[in-house]
Amino acid sequence: MTRGETTDRSERLIFPTAAELVSTAAKRFAATVAAAQETRGLATVALTGGSNGIALLRALAADSGDIDWSRVEIYWGDERFVPANDPERNELQAREALLDHVAVDPARVHVIPASDGAWGDDIDAAMREYRRLVCHNTVFDVHLLGMGGEGHINSLFPHTAATAEDYESVVAVTDSPKPPPRRITLTFPVINASREVWFLVSGAEKAEAVAAAAAGASRHDWPCAGASGTERTVWFLDRAAAADLPTS
Numbered sequence: 001m002t003r004g005e006t007t008d009r010s011e012r013l014i015f016p017t018a019a020e021l022v023s024t025a026a027k028r029f030a031a032t033v034a035a036a037q038e039t040r041g042l043a044t045v046a047l048t049g050g051s052n053g054i055a056l057l058r059a060l061a062a063d064s065g066d067i068d069w070s071r072v073e074i075y076w077g078d079e080r081f082v083p084a085n086d087p088e089r090n091e092l093q094a095r096e097a098l099l100d101h102v103a104v105d106p107a108r109v110h111v112i113p114a115s116d117g118a119w120g121d122d123i124d125a126a127m128r129e130y131r132r133l134v135c136h137n138t139v140f141d142v143h144l145l146g147m148g149g150e151g152h153i154n155s156l157f158p159h160t161a162a163t164a165e166d167y168e169s170v171v172a173v174t175d176s177p178k179p180p181p182r183r184i185t186l187t188f189p190v191i192n193a194s195r196e197v198w199f200l201v202s203g204a205e206k207a208e209a210v211a212a213a214a215a216g217a218s219r220h221d222w223p224c225a226g227a228s229g230t231e232r233t234v235w236f237l238d239r240a241a242a243a244d245l246p247t248s
């Protein structure tokens, strides 16, 4: 780590490379999940796609510390509404990177339905099913987030109805500006009920969004600015993504 900033509830950690960011985040994820299991018996997490999100899962497959995988409730922050075997599915990538290699309890793996699943191509029915799975008292111990250059997190893009949602936990997106157009996503009410929200962000193309979030931008302009944990918000950044932050 080169430099960082910590307040009571929020941390910005800056690493020389994305690989170091991922390796530290994986170790801390293992410790946080194990601590949640120690305290509450079960841990509940929301996974993310993206390069760093999947690299973190791969790191956990190699070394997951004291996590008891049979006592982890696993959800996803968002999913592309495509067939289950489409390589674009976050679920498929997570299975290949981690879930196929550790002893998860299949009943605790809460998959966002695919477009060829039990609800077929009906995205609203699939969305309602995920809403049912994410019941109103689901609280994530850790919600992982990747971020796009325009500040999107999950499938919450700038100036969209999904990003404006203040009540429902899950919504369908049918016109995502980033392909594929159809997605199902968790929204701010459930993200911000998480105990810890972690951003995994690398690359110069993310620097403007990182700086906007740090400056307290509106979530409608920069969705990443609207996400925080009730206990902790952690930004894992590489130097390039942190380049536009004011020097402290």
Ligand SMILES: O=C(O)[C@H](O)[C@@H](O)[C@H](O)[C@H](O)COP(=O)(O)O
Binding pocket: 048, 049, 050, 051, 052, 053, 146, 147, 148, 149, 152, 153, 154, 155, 178, 179, 200, 201, 202
């Ligand atoms: O749903 C998607 O279209 C992407 O998966 C996206 O949300 C991704 O998570 C971020 O853009 C960060 O991705 P990187 O970490 O690979 O930059």
